[in-house]
Amino acid sequence: MAQIHPTAIVEPGAELHESVTVGAYSLVGAHVRIGQGSRIGPHCVIEGRTTIGQDTQIFQFCSIGAVPQDKKYAGEDTELVIGDRNVIREFCSFNLGVPQAGGVTRVGHDNWIMAYSHIAHDCEVGNHTTLSNNTTLAGHVQLGDWVTIGGLVGIHQFVKIGAHAMAGFASAVSQDVPPFMMVDGNPLAVRGFNVVGLKRRGFGPERLAGVKQMHRLLYRSGLTFEQSREAIAALPAEMPASAEDVALMSDFLAHATRGIVR
Numbered sequence: 001m002a003q004i005h006p007t008a009i010v011e012p013g014a015e016l017h018e019s020v021t022v023g024a025y026s027l028v029g030a031h032v033r034i035g036q037g038s039r040i041g042p043h044c045v046i047e048g049r050t051t052i053g054q055d056t057q058i059f060q061f062c063s064i065g066a067v068p069q070d071k072k073y074a075g076e077d078t079e080l081v082i083g084d085r086n087v088i089r090e091f092c093s094f095n096l097g098v099p100q101a102g103g104v105t106r107v108g109h110d111n112w113i114m115a116y117s118h119i120a121h122d123c124e125v126g127n128h129t130t131l132s133n134n135t136t137l138a139g140h141v142q143l144g145d146w147v148t149i150g151g152l153v154g155i156h157q158f159v160k161i162g163a164h165a166m167a168g169f170a171s172a173v174s175q176d177v178p179p180f181m182m183v184d185g186n187p188l189a190v191r192g193f194n195v196v197g198l199k200r201r202g203f204g205p206e207r208l209a210g211v212k213q214m215h216r217l218l219y220r221s222g223l224t225f226e227q228s229r230e231a232i233a234a235l236p237a238e239m240p241a242s243a244e245d246v247a248l249m250s251d252f253l254a255h256a257t258r259g260i261v262r
Contacts, residue, residue, distance in 0.1 A: 005042070023060065032065065035084070048096045049077055053084035053109070063093040068121030070098050070139065078103035083127070089115040097122045101140060108145075126163065144179060144252075148197060162252045164201070166194045176256040178218065179248050180211045188261050190219050210235060210242025214249055219262065229253050 002016040005024040013030035020034045023042035031049045038052055041060040048065030065080045067073055078097040081104060092113055097103040101122040108127040117135040119125060126145040133151045141155050144163030153167050156174040165177045168184025177183050182194045193215040198208060217223060217231045233250050236243040
């Protein structure tokens with residue numbers, strides 16, 4: 001049996017692995033599924049059609065799986081899916097999706113989500129992200145893998161932030177942020193590329209040189225957006241080590257919907 005504190009309430013129908021722990025005064029709803037080794041702290045509410053993977057730790061006073069803050073929502077059976085090995089700190093709130101956008105809010109694996117962060121309906125958070133205190137994601141936001149968000153950052157609905165990008169403290173993010181870039185401010189501006197983060201992830205000199213050249217073509221060359229895209233797509237011919245990163249950047253630029261920050 002799962003280790004459930006006597007004061008906690010687990011409604012009939014909930015599916016908890018026998019290794020799950022649930023802290024004092026927490027509530028787990030009837031449609032919740034929680035995987036092996038996950039731990040729910042005290043005074044948490046886990047509700048809705050919420051699935052939590054393995055070895056995820058949710059600290060006290062979190063609201064996970066509540067109905068979306070969207071006036072169009074009318075009680076449909078939408079979902080929240082949280083992956084494995086996530087750390088979710090105090091007072092975080094994650095909402096269910098809305099049917100008009102597919103109906104699923106997704107959080108991947110190995111994310112570090114700090115206190116008071118909010119993930120709204122139909123967001124898609126990748127793997128290995130870091131969301132600092134008071135990060136706020138409006139509806140439909142997409143974060144790629146290894147994204148780092150500073151404290152007190154607000155991200156506008158439908159914004160996409162590419163893999164390995166970083167947003168600095170108290171930024172207002174209302175346009176798409178290409179992969180690898182480092183942004184901050186209000187109004188938002190690109191300050192460079194995330195060289196420290198890339199080095200920590202094992203990017204060698206050749207790959208770093210390719211990312212640096214993409215940054216130059218997008219932000220330092222005076223080219224139009226379309227000219228920059230074409231120049232970036234041609235980079236692997238002269239910098240073969242950049243091919244994988246160029247493909248990531250090219251795909252992101254092709255699907256940017258709010259215009260990239262420039």
